[in-house]
Amino acid sequence: MDETTTVMASAASVEIRDEHPILFLHAISRRFRQGDSTLDILKSAELAVWAGQSVALVAPSGAGKSTLLHIAGLLEHADVGEVYIDAVATSKLAEIERTRIRRTDIGFVYQFHHLLPEFSAVENVMLPQMIRGLGRGEARARAIELLSYLGLKERLTHRPAELSGGEQQRVAIARAVANAPRILLADEPTGNLDVRTSERVFATLNQLVRASGLAAIVATHNLDIAAQMDRRVTIRDGAVVEVT
Numbered sequence: 001m002d003e004t005t006t007v008m009a010s011a012a013s014v015e016i017r018d019e020h021p022i023l024f025l026h027a028i029s030r031r032f033r034q035g036d037s038t039l040d041i042l043k044s045a046e047l048a049v050w051a052g053q054s055v056a057l058v059a060p061s062g063a064g065k066s067t068l069l070h071i072a073g074l075l076e077h078a079d080v081g082e083v084y085i086d087a088v089a090t091s092k093l094a095e096i097e098r099t100r101i102r103r104t105d106i107g108f109v110y111q112f113h114h115l116l117p118e119f120s121a122v123e124n125v126m127l128p129q130m131i132r133g134l135g136r137g138e139a140r141a142r143a144i145e146l147l148s149y150l151g152l153k154e155r156l157t158h159r160p161a162e163l164s165g166g167e168q169q170r171v172a173i174a175r176a177v178a179n180a181p182r183i184l185l186a187d188e189p190t191g192n193l194d195v196r197t198s199e200r201v202f203a204t205l206n207q208l209v210r211a212s213g214l215a216a217i218v219a220t221h222n223l224d225i226a227a228q229m230d231r232r233v234t235i236r237d238g239a240v241v242e243v244t
Helices: 003-011 065-072 095-105 121-132 136-149 165-177 195-212 223-227
Strands: 023-034 037-049 054-057 080-085 106-109 183-187 215-219 231-236 239-243
Touching: 023 065, 037 065, 037 080, 037 215, 037 231, 054 065, 054 195, 054 223, 065 183, 065 215, 095 106, 095 121, 106 165, 121 136, 121 165, 136 165, 165 183, 165 195, 195 215, 195 223
Parallel strands: 037 239, 054 215, 054 231, 106 183, 183 215
Antiparallel strands: 023 037, 023 080, 231 239
8 A cells, every 4th residue: 555545544533535744643652761661652543634614622731742743843843643744754754854845845933933133024024035045136026915914014124123912913814825826724823812812813823724724723711712613632541532
């Protein structure tokens, strides 16, 4: 059985679709040493996400949400298991190729925006595009288009310190999708925001996911936000479990 067939056979147990999932975590296990003992964070975890689908990852602190996202985003290796990106196994790829996939196919949004303070909003969104090789003019046009779509047309030249928390996070979202990734991974993206601002930022994020066909996993403690997403999963005893 080839890799694509393996992906489809395993993913079929989650949900049957006509196409393969953009992201598929297959039998992922991750453990850490704590002194003389071993802590199992993930144990044969499985998760498939399709293009245009948003998945809320809701689990208590310490359950392994960030570990799962780091493995899905190729920032960390699993001890056992495989991460498939568009049906391609990634665990044995050279680090330069994994870096290329992170740069072109995956966007990251964190709880803290991590914007570069010395650059304006539009410059922060231009940078990842220019690193990828896009010309300055094209990168600027794309950045303006994204920021305007996210309601920041009047804030293009403002630096992060001149923006509100919600505006900073919307710039971070624009930066994450500037290179048109196929996968968006967000780790508590509204965790530092008040309830009203969180809802506004999430609504923007959800709108962007649906408009662009991204496959998105959003780790959140906010059950109201999770309820608005296509699917909800949690981590229980190291396994990813669907929540109805």
